[in-house]
Amino acid sequence: MTERRLIFPLAIIIGLIKARWLRYGVLGVLGNVLIWGSTIQYLKVTKPTYTSEFALILTGASFGVNVNLPEIGQASSSSASGLSSSTFDARANYEYIFTSEPVLKAAAAIAKMPDESFKPRIKLLDNTTMMLFEVTGKSPEDARLKSLALYQAMVNRINTLRAGEISQRGQPTQKILLSAQQKLEESQKRLSEYKVRSGLSFPDQIGNLSSNIEQLRRQRAEATAQEQLTSKRMQQLIQDLGLTPQEAADAFLLHADQIFQKNLKDYSEATTTLEVLMTKYGDNHPQVIKETKRREAAWIALLERSKFLTGKQLTANILTRLTLAVNGSGRDTLFQSLIVYQSDQKGLIGQIKALDSEIARLEMRLNTLSQRQSTLENLKRDQQIAEAVFASTLTKLDLGQGDVFAAYPLVQLAMEPSLPKEPTAPKKGLIFAGAAAGSVFSTLGLLILWIRKPWIDKLAKWLS
Numbered sequence: 333m334t335e336r337r338l339i340f341p342l343a344i345i346i347g348l349i350k351a352r353w354l355r356y357g358v359l360g361v362l363g364n365v366l367i368w369g370s371t372i373q374y375l376k377v378t379k380p381t382y383t384s385e386f387a388l389i390l391t392g393a394s395f396g397v398n399v400n401l402p403e404i405g406q407a408s409s410s411s412a413s414g415l416s417s418s419t420f421d422a423r424a425n426y427e428y429i430f431t432s433e434p435v436l437k438a439a440a441a442i443a444k445m446p447d448e449s450f451k452p453r454i455k456l457l458d459n460t461t462m463m464l465f466e467v468t469g470k471s472p473e474d475a476r477l478k479s480l481a482l483y484q485a486m487v488n489r490i491n492t493l494r495a496g497e498i499s500q501r502g503q504p505t506q507k508i509l510l511s512a513q514q515k516l517e518e519s520q521k522r523l524s525e526y527k528v529r530s531g532l533s534f535p536d537q538i539g540n541l542s543s544n545i546e547q548l549r550r551q552r553a554e555a556t557a558q559e560q561l562t563s564k565r566m567q568q569l570i571q572d573l574g575l576t577p578q579e580a581a582d583a584f585l586l587h588a589d590q591i592f593q594k595n596l597k598d599y600s601e602a603t604t605t606l607e608v609l610m611t612k613y614g615d616n617h618p619q620v621i622k623e624t625k626r627r628e629a630a631w632i633a634l635l636e637r638s639k640f641l642t643g644k645q646l647t648a649n650i651l652t653r654l655t656l657a658v659n660g661s662g663r664d665t666l667f668q669s670l671i672v673y674q675s676d677q678k679g680l681i682g683q684i685k686a687l688d689s690e691i692a693r694l695e696m697r698l699n700t701l702s703q704r705q706s707t708l709e710n711l712k713r714d715q716q717i718a719e720a721v722f723a724s725t726l727t728k729l730d731l732g733q734g735d736v737f738a739a740y741p742l743v744q745l746a747m748e749p750s751l752p753k754e755p756t757a758p759k760k761g762l763i764f765a766g767a768a769a770g771s772v773f774s775t776l777g778l779l780i781l782w783i784r785k786p787w788i789d790k791l792a793k794w795l796s
Contacts, residue, residue, distance in 0.1 A: 356778045363774040371767040380755035381468050384475035386483065387747035390422060390461040422741050423463055426486075427454050429493075430465075435485050443481035452482055462746060472752045479749030487743070494740050509725045516718040523711045530704040538701050545694045552687040559680035566673035573666055577674035580667040582642045587664070592637045599630035 429435060436450045443450075453466040467482055469475030532538075570576060575583070586592045606623040613620050638646045 356781065360775055360778045363778070364771045367767050367770045367774065371763055379470065381470070382472045382475040382752040382754075383756040384467050384469065384472075384479040384749045384752055385747070386465050386467075386479050386745065386749040388426075388463045388465070388483075389744050389746040390426070390463070390741045391744060421456070423456050423461065426463065426490075426743070427456065429489060430454060430482075430486050432489075435482075435489050438488060439478070439482040439485035442484055443478050445478065445481075450478065450482065467749075468756070476749050476751045483745065483749065490740050490743060494737075497739055505725065509722070512718065512722040512725050516715070516722045519711070519715040519718045523708075523715050526708060526711055530701070530708060532701060532704060532708050538698065538705055541694060541698050541701065545691060545698065548687055548691050548694070552684055552691065555680050555683045555687065559677055559684065562673050562677045562680060566670060566677060569666060569670045569673065573663075573670065575667070575670065577670050580670045582638075582646075583667055584664075584671065585641050586638060589637065589641055592634065592641065595630050595633040595637055599627060599634060602627035602630055 431452065431454065437447055439450050440447045449469075451468070455464040455466070456462075457464060465479065465482070467475055467479045469478050526532075566577065573580070602623050606620065606627055609617065609620045609623060615621075635646065
């Protein structure tokens with residue numbers, strides 16, 4: 333009876349244990365089948381995804397340009413790159429632009445794909461100016477094509493934004509440039525018209541005019557000194573010869589006339605012969621009378637010829653003084669010098685008068701031009717200011733055209749879009765690892781549930 337009582341509870345306990353093991357075993361098998369079945373089904377259903385990567389590098393630096401404009405001034409232009417700013421990161425701006433709807437639509441149009449298929453991932457690499465792009469596709473070629481299309485769309489969008497910025501910045505400058513050009517043309521027109529009216533045709537005209545006046549004054553001083561020297565020499569000869577310059581000229585005229593010289597020769601011969609005869613004979617001697625008549629006739633001929641040549645009646649005294657030695661003595665040289673001195677004096681006096689007249693005329697012109705010069709200088713100053721403003725504006729506008737990367741730094745393709753060799757999703761290794769981990773954890777959980785009662789009993793006994 334006692335043995336039956338012991339066998340019966342033991343059988344019950346063994347049955348219960350077998351029943352629990354069976355239940356937990358079935359649950360474990362079902363759980364693992366569910367985990368691995370769903371894993372395999374996911375791998376079969378999910379299409380592979382390929383990822384193409386490419387990288388962009390943003391380049392840019394601050395620069396400045398200084399241009400010296402001759403006789404105008406200096407024009408300068410400077411720009412600061414967006415990469416050098418400490419308040420913002422140009423890459424963040426680009427990230428927003430590259431993921432904007434217009435860029436994605438443009439990329440989809442280039443690749444001829446739906447807009448929804450373009451969802452690029454952008455990663456900004458720390459401590460660099462690089463941007464890493466990841467574009468997914470159904471195949472390696474599809475992923476690479478989408479990357480190329482996205483890059484082309486990004487470049488087009490940046491170029492459009494740059495062109496718009498330059499246009500917006502250039503419009504005010506163009507208005508200022510047109511205004512400066514109009515003012516320059518007006519100042520040039522006023523200056524040209526005044527030059528024509530005033531007679532100031534070239535810049536150094538007044539300076540040259542002053543130099544000419546000073547040069548004429550020097551010439552007048554030299555001519556005056558030369559005239560005084562010539563006058564002194566002439567007066568000395570007049571005193572020495574006892575003749576005026578006009579009488580010396582008449583003497584040369586008579587000396588050069590052959591008829592006068594022939595009459596003079598006859599007169600001299602008759603006088604000499606008469607003097608000889610007078611020593612031998614008296615006044616009534618026939619030969620004396622003959623030579624006397626001959627001398628008188630020669631003298632009358634001399635007076636008539638001298639009047640014909642000189643145009644005036646010469647007295648015997650003057651005629652005697654004008655008579656030059658026929659034998660070529662040095663007296664004729666003095667006569668010639670006297671005539672030359674008189675001629676030089678007249679020339680110098682005429683030159684001095686001409687210089688005085690020219691100096692007076694030029695001084696009057698200098699005074700007039702000097703009064704007009706101040707107005708001309710004001711007009712020139714206005715023109716120079718207009719030129720400086722126009723040239724400076726034009727130079728800054730031209731230099732500013734090179735500042736196209738200030739707001740939007742230059743983007744270069746640091747790494748071309750890659751052609752993936754293996755899919756990036758689904759990742760079989762990771763999925764299988766997850767399934768295995770799920771199996772392990774589910775089995776451990778069931779095992780803990782299965783052995784919980786003996787542990788609870790032991791814990792209860794220990795506590796009691």
